[in-house]
Amino acid sequence: MARSRSASAAAKPAESAGEQELNRSALLAAAATEFAGHGLRGASLETIARAAGITRAMVYYYFGGREGLYIATLEEAYRGINAAEMALDVERLEPLQAMRKLVEFRIDFYAQNPTFVALVAVENQLEGAYLRQSEVVRDRGTHNLARTRSVLERGQREGAFRKGVDPLDLHQLMVSIGIFNVSNRHTFGLIFGRDLGSESQLARTRRMAAEVVLRYLAP
Amino acid sequence: MARSRSASAAAKPAESAGEQELNRSALLAAAATEFAGHGLRGASLETIARAAGITRAMVYYYFGGREGLYIATLEEAYRGINAAEMALDVERLEPLQAMRKLVEFRIDFYAQNPTFVALVAVENQLEGAYLRQSEVVRDRGTHNLARTRSVLERGQREGAFRKGVDPLDLHQLMVSIGIFNVSNRHTFGLIFGRDLGSESQLARTRRMAAEVVLRYLAP
DNA sequence: GTCTATATATGGATAGAC
DNA sequence: GTCTATCCATATATAGAC
Numbered sequence: 001m002a003r004s005r006s007a008s009a010a011a012k013p014a015e016s017a018g019e020q021e022l023n024r025s026a027l028l029a030a031a032a033t034e035f036a037g038h039g040l041r042g043a044s045l046e047t048i049a050r051a052a053g054i055t056r057a058m059v060y061y062y063f064g065g066r067e068g069l070y071i072a073t074l075e076e077a078y079r080g081i082n083a084a085e086m087a088l089d090v091e092r093l094e095p096l097q098a099m100r101k102l103v104e105f106r107i108d109f110y111a112q113n114p115t116f117v118a119l120v121a122v123e124n125q126l127e128g129a130y131l132r133q134s135e136v137v138r139d140r141g142t143h144n145l146a147r148t149r150s151v152l153e154r155g156q157r158e159g160a161f162r163k164g165v166d167p168l169d170l171h172q173l174m175v176s177i178g179i180f181n182v183s184n185r186h187t188f189g190l191i192f193g194r195d196l197g198s199e200s201q202l203a204r205t206r207r208m209a210a211e212v213v214l215r216y217l218a219p
Numbered sequence: 220m221a222r223s224r225s226a227s228a229a230a231k232p233a234e235s236a237g238e239q240e241l242n243r244s245a246l247l248a249a250a251a252t253e254f255a256g257h258g259l260r261g262a263s264l265e266t267i268a269r270a271a272g273i274t275r276a277m278v279y280y281y282f283g284g285r286e287g288l289y290i291a292t293l294e295e296a297y298r299g300i301n302a303a304e305m306a307l308d309v310e311r312l313e314p315l316q317a318m319r320k321l322v323e324f325r326i327d328f329y330a331q332n333p334t335f336v337a338l339v340a341v342e343n344q345l346e347g348a349y350l351r352q353s354e355v356v357r358d359r360g361t362h363n364l365a366r367t368r369s370v371l372e373r374g375q376r377e378g379a380f381r382k383g384v385d386p387l388d389l390h391q392l393m394v395s396i397g398i399f400n401v402s403n404r405h406t407f408g409l410i411f412g413r414d415l416g417s418e419s420q421l422a423r424t425r426r427m428a429a430e431v432v433l434r435y436l437a438p
Numbered sequence: 439g440t441c442t443a444t445a446t447a448t449g450g451a452t453a454g455a456c
Numbered sequence: 457g458t459c460t461a462t463c464c465a466t467a468t469a470t471a472g473a474c
Contacts, residue, residue, distance in 0.1 A: 184340075
């Protein structure tokens with residue numbers, strides 16, 4: 001994870017803007033792992049800096065300190081997730097297939113991004129205090145919800161789905177299954193002997209979620 | 220939260236076993252809040268001790284240190300939850316009503332125990348490393364799952380529920396909705412403008428969950 | 439822009455007084 | 457059983473060298 005660099009390297013300015021940017025993103029990458037694993041207060045700036053191959057002082061130089069780094073990490077995480085989520089297009093599928101794909105995508109998506117899920121858990125531990133100050137937030141919700149609503153309403157017009165289902169209820173349902181599957185996999189696995197992180201279990205959860213949602217929407 | 224006690228109190232032994240037990244449980248109560256809010260590493264022993272009205276040294280005396288206190292806190296939390304969950308009895312209800320009650324109970328239950336939900340999140344952040352060592356675990360899962368299975372099978376025999384549903388899938392579904400509703404309420408609320416913590420929203424989630432589960436089980 | 443050095447605080451863990 | 461005192465390690469935040 002650490003970029004190789006001589007331990008005894010003297011003060012040596014970056015030769016290019018590119019290399020500076022590299023330090024910044026190395027810090028962000030290391031910070032994501034560390035904050036996700038230990039929370040805002042529990043994270044060690046020393047560990048983050050070392051993993052990024054630079055010194056703690058740089059955290060202050062680039063981000064002003066622990067909180068600044070955390071906020072940047074959180075926003076970066078949401079930005080990356082937004083971009084990936086936007087890529088999914090189901091407009092040309094039949095409502096039933098489209099909805100199934102929406103569900104399955106979401107289950108897989110969180111499973112592939114456990115660090116993001118963990119960072120969201122950390123931000124919830126902080127009662128959303130930092131996300132509250134961020135503008136990256138609003139767009140995110142509206143786009144995902146709009147897509148779900150669009151598929152839902154299309155299905156309702158065509159008679160594939162029943163009326164009277166709130167799109168946000170539906171979205172909440174899908175996200176609940178997908179997030180829990182990742183965020184609580186360790187305790188759930190220990191208590192019930194089912195490893196939610198395994199490939200076979202992921203397939204099982206995917207199938208269960210699709211069936212749940214389609215039955216919830218059935219006329 | 221702190222028990223009132225003169226700041227300059229000299230070393231004064233507890234007069235009774237009861238008072239010692241009081242210190243121990245005061246520590247556990249304070250620790251639950253602090254660990255739930257800041258994680259294992261992020262928690263401040265100083266804050267915990269002060270909230271309990273005693274000094275940091277007592278943490279070492281009673282629990283041997285940070286980890287010991289954390290383990291005791293986690294086990295205490297699970298014990299309390301176990302006791303409360305055991306109290307629910309749905310054997311004399313019709314399968315449909317019984318299942319509805321099972322779902323609604325679970326939604327309300329987590330909503331009423333946010334500190335427990337947060338502690339579980341912390342333990343997942345630690346990859347279940349401490350729960351793994353605890354024996355309190357196994358009983359817990361088996362009892363809850365057994366009750367769900369019992370109601371499910373009863374309903375299947377009577378034709379109220381379809382066959383081919385895995386009890387653990389069903390349990391996972393209910394727990395997902397209930398836990399997410401609490402664990403991610405802050406970020407969800409900020410992104411979608413829906414306060415999952417409010418009474419009216421709790422009622423909404425309760426209704427949604429019941430409908431989801433009963434439709435999932437419908438023949 | 440990056441490092442080393444430093445002050446300052448806080449936490450971990452124990453010893454000793456009562 | 458509880459406190460105070462203390463040592464040592466680690467973390468925060470900044471200053472100064474290059």
